[in-house]
Amino acid sequence: MNSALQMLGLLALVFVVSMTISYVISLPRRKRKITLVPLPENTSVRMIGPGGVYRCHFLRQSKDGLTFSAPLQRDVYVPLRVGEIMMIQAPLNDSVITFRAAVTGRNADTHEFTLANPERVRHVNRRSESRDTEVKGRIVALNGQSATMMDLSAGGAKVLCQAHGINPGDAVRLNLPDEMGVAYGWALEAIPTADGAYRSKAVRIRFETPLDGLGHHQRRVMYLGD
Secondary structure, three states: OHHHHHHHHHHHHHHHHHHHHHHHHOOOOOOOOOOOOOOOOOOOOEEEEEOOOEEEEEEEEEOOOEOOOOOEOEEEEEEEOOOOOOEEEEEEEOOEEEEEEEEEEOOOOOOOOOOOOOOOEEEEEEEHOEEEEEOOEEEEOOOOEEEEEEEEOOOOOEEEOOOOOOOOOOEEEOOOOOOOOOEEEEEEEEEEEEEEEEEEEEEEEEEEOOEEEEHHHHHHEEEEOO
């Protein structure tokens, strides 16, 4: 009798343990919180990857990731490989956001591609940068063409030029005034504007490396998604 009861007890214990393990395994995985990327649709972005620098437009964000238009390099479509890690740099009104994410898919027909939702987005507020307006009106060279300085900060500059070939996301080379040297970066914006009888562009530039001596230590950096 005791042996039978012990056997029943053992079977009951095995049953309870089995049910517990099955329940734990069947629990839905905790969903990872999606970091929302604060980019309006159709925002022009600059993308850096193993194959170089590309231009594209942000299209939408979903639980599956971030979808962008076809990546262009010198106005030529370049296919990306799934698994490649890309760095995205994009302008907002008074800031720049950057993040890294892997390519998770691409559309062979539209050439659109998808990046994984980033875990963290770096947000740099340009308003906190000290701007030097004394350089306004100085003649400089942007990609070898004559341009006029409008302002300058540690992280970037704004110039007026007739460089109609410059588009948002393009790499640029800016020869700075007063023998300050050469700064490399990319165009955040290139807005057509009236400049007397000529059609010009106001080009807002972000430097790849902040300039020394212009208060770049004052930049305020925030992280989204922490």
